[in-house]
Amino acid sequence: MPRVETRRFPNLTVLSHPLIQHKLTILRDKRTSTRDFKQLVNEIAMLMAYEVTKDLPLEPVDIETPLEKTTGSQVAGKKLTLVPILRAGLGMVEGISQLIPSARVGHIGLYRDHSTLQPVDYYFKIPSGEADRAFFLLDPMLATGGSAVAAVSALSRAGAQKIRFLCLVSAPEGVKAMLDAHPKVPIYTASLDRELNAKGYILPGLGDAGDRLFGTR
Numbered sequence: 001m002p003r004v005e006t007r008r009f010p011n012l013t014v015l016s017h018p019l020i021q022h023k024l025t026i027l028r029d030k031r032t033s034t035r036d037f038k039q040l041v042n043e044i045a046m047l048m049a050y051e052v053t054k055d056l057p058l059e060p061v062d063i064e065t066p067l068e069k070t071t072g073s074q075v076a077g078k079k080l081t082l083v084p085i086l087r088a089g090l091g092m093v094e095g096i097s098q099l100i101p102s103a104r105v106g107h108i109g110l111y112r113d114h115s116t117l118q119p120v121d122y123y124f125k126i127p128s129g130e131a132d133r134a135f136f137l138l139d140p141m142l143a144t145g146g147s148a149v150a151a152v153s154a155l156s157r158a159g160a161q162k163i164r165f166l167c168l169v170s171a172p173e174g175v176k177a178m179l180d181a182h183p184k185v186p187i188y189t190a191s192l193d194r195e196l197n198a199k200g201y202i203l204p205g206l207g208d209a210g211d212r213l214f215g216t217r
C-alpha cells in the first residue's frame, strides 16, 4: 500500500512492527470473518500496547525472592486506565488487558450520526483519581476525528491530564482534527490511510469497524 506522508503530523506515531502490519492486512480483507476480525483486533491492540507502554516510568520496589531480598522495578503511579469508545473500541480492551491485567476500564459512549458525521454522546464513566491516571483511549478508527476529539474533550473536562489515543486505522483528516483540538495528545496508529470518502469512511480502510466486530450488518 502506498505510504502517506506522516511528517506533517508531530502528534502521530505509526507502529510499523511486521506482526502488526501482517495482521492489519488480514483485518482489512472483506473476506475475514467476524470471529477472526474480533481476534485480530485484540491481537493488534496487544502488540500496539507493548509499543505504546515502552516509555512508562518505573519506580524501585523491594521484594524477597525465595533466596534473598532484592530490589525490582514496577510501573510507577496509579493504575493504567483503558477507555474504549463504544462500540468498536471494546474490541481492543481484551487484548490490552491480557498484557496489563491490573488496568482499570472506563467507557465513553459515542456514535457518529450517519448524515451529519457529528459525534453524539450517550455514556461516560471513568474511575476516580483522574488527574493521576494514565488514560489509553481506544477506538479502531480515526476518520473525521469528531469522535476522538469529543472523547478527549470529555476526559479532559473530567480532569484527565495524561491521555494517549490508540487506533488501528487513521485518516489524515482525523489526525489533523486531533492536532488542532488536542495537540498534546499523542496518537498511535497501525496505519495512516489515504483519505476519507464522501460518506466519511476511510480509504482503503477496513469498512465499518463496529459492524464487522459485532456482526451487525
Ligand code: PRP
Binding pocket: 085, 086, 087, 088, 089, 110, 111, 112, 113, 117, 119, 139, 140, 141, 142, 143, 144, 145, 146, 147, 148, 174, 200, 209, 210, 211
Ligand atoms: C466509528 C468508529 C469511531 C468513529 C470514527 O464508530 O468506531 O468511533 O466511527 O469516526 P469519526 O472519526 O468520523 O468520528 P461509529 O460512530 O460507527 O459507532 P459504533 O462504534 O457504535 O459502530
Ligand code: URA
Binding pocket: 141, 143, 200, 201, 202, 203, 205, 206, 207, 208, 209, 210
Ligand atoms: N468508522 C468506521 O467504522 N469506519 C470508517 O471507515 C470510518 C468511521
